[in-house]
Amino acid sequence: MNFFSTIKLVFRTLTARKGRSFLTILGIVIGVAGVIVIIALGAGAQSLILGQITRLGSNLLSIQPGKSNEKGPPAQLFGIVVTTLTNADASALRDTGKVPHAAAVNANVRGGAAVIWGGKSVDTNFWGTDYNYPAVINFTMRQGRFFDQQEDLGDASVAVLGSSVADELFGGADADPIGQIIKVRSAASGESAGLPLRVVGVISPRGSIFFQDQDDQIFLPLQLGQERLLGIHYLQAINLKVDSSDQVRQTVSDVTSVLNSQHRVKREADADFTVRNIADAISILTTITSALSLFLTAMAAIALVVGGIGILNIMLVTVAERTREIGLRKAVGAGQAAILKQFLFEAGLLTLIGGLIGIALGALISYLIYLLMVYLGYDWAFVVSPASVGLAIGVSILTGIIFGLYPALKAARLNPIDALRYE
Amino acid sequence: MNIIRVENLEKDYVNEDLITPVLRGVSFDVSPGEFLAIMGPSGSGKSTLMHILGFLDRASRGLYEFEGQDTKKFSDQYLAELRNERVGFVFQSFNLLARTTVLDNVKLPLLYSKKKNHDQLARQALADVGLTHRLDYYSNQISGGEKQRVAIARALVNGPAVIFADEPTGNLDSKSGNTIMRILQKLNDQGRVIILVTHETDTANHAKRIIRVKDGRIISDESVRQRTIADSDELVK
Known part of the structure; x- marks a missing residue:
């Protein structure tokens, strides 16, 4: 079975169940949109901070009264007069x-x-x-x-x-x-x-x-x-x-x-004084923002895993529903590899579509955040990098293939006679 | 050379230490041009026999030679290729793909073959069963008899040596059933081996030879003396 006819077949199957296909990929859509927004937020915050460095002037030291921990806030923030x-x-x-x-x-x-x-x-x-x-x-x-x-x-x-x-x-x-x-x-x-x-x-x-x-x-x-x-x-x-x-x-x-x-x-x-290097202060802020985006990325990854379990679940249902079809395909000459390929393609295509919708949604949300930040007067940049889009596409296809593998194997290993007799 | 040769073919079904013998030593040959009916009551093992002959299942013991080759050493993938290229199936319940046109249903086996001219082959097969006027109909828009003719076209499309028909008229009225038997006889006249599985004597009498199976053994194997020739049907040219 060649690539093109596999694609055609899978498209026909998915479009026949539009509503269910969409609900299936919702988890992937949300997860991918989350990843895109978080990466865009991180890049925006970074451009904001870097912009502030250049505007403030580089090579700047700030000397403040009172000793404070290198990485902590200055004592004045707590209302202490030094x-x-x-x-x-x-x-x-x-x-x-x-x-x-x-x-x-x-x-x-x-x-x-x-x-x-x-x-x-x-x-x-x-x-x-x-x-x-x-x-x-x-x-x-x-x-x-x-x-x-x-x-x-x-x-x-x-x-x-x-x-x-x-x-x-x-x-x-x-x-x-x-x-x-x-x-x-x-x-x-x-x-x-x-x-x-x-x-x-x-x-x-x-x-x-x-x-x-x-x-x-x-x-x-x-x-x-x-x-x-x-x-x-x-x-x-x-x-x-x-x-x-x-x-x-x-x-x-x-x-x-x-x-x-x-x-x-x-x-x-x-x-009884503190000398701060502005660049150091900025690197502390950068550390905080990157820790935050790492945390949020972990949340988005959880959303992707949950979405993947959704794919796993629906693919198992699909295989059960189409047992007779699988039996028929085997009877007319489909080998295990062809059936495996068909169902992996189906899962991968589902999650790819989910990923693409997620990228569009994530880019839209990032753009709205950009508009809001600019409106609030921050020097924010709207960044949806090719790397983050590539990552999102890769991760979503991979999610489909990983979580689609078990149902696809199950389909491929079906005994054709049992499958044909399945009610 | 025989198309099919089986000797002492046995099949057991194993279910949690419980071994149920279904075929207990079956031997016969099928020569080119034959139209063979396998008859027997339900549970006799006739369907199991057909599944083994059609490469959907493997025998537990005994010899099965197809076109002179011992099938025991064939890989699963090679069996799939044989199902695709050398045999065709027609089932009692049609087994057409839903939401799919007649033409695409017939093309299904070609998806798994290396042949290129899918459209031409499928149209030819549909012409052979007299359904050129239904190409773009969906499988749920045609009658039961037409569905079975689509199934025959699908069995035919890759040019198989043997067509297996498992109770092909079981779900049809007698007129549609007659059409199906007429098509099978015509295909046999053109040189294809037909192996028909049925429990109805009337249907079996369309064949040239009947093997009766009971409790996993052949109880008779004889030529049909007064063969029924299905009426010519205007739909079939």
């Missing part, structure tokens, strides 16, 4: 003799604030930062400029707005933000009347990084933030840009030794 990181630490890190590969060092504080202009008030976050911010973080200006060294060190009353803050404040009035005087009132403490600041620039939209909207922020000189808005004398974070990626490891240890001597730390266990 005051050990100071302006003096930032100055020490700028010593090129001790940290030779620091291209720029940028000290920061953060807080919640209300920004008021023209009777309108917008709740947002402020960053008290220094003039090195543009040297460390990648971004472009939509309008105006970032405040300069003179303004920073002179505690000039200037501010730079994130794009969405600027749009909310000035968009309605159709006013040019540059040169406008806004009032900033800290949520924590400080000026109750609001600190008047002149807008000198607006940053182009940046989207979200690590699930934080970068456009819903304003930036002002560090000391204004520390003293006038927060009433503190410590730093919440220092960002340090390393001049080349080869020097990241070395610089981490340079920074650690500078801060150890600043803080008179003798043993590593006593360190």
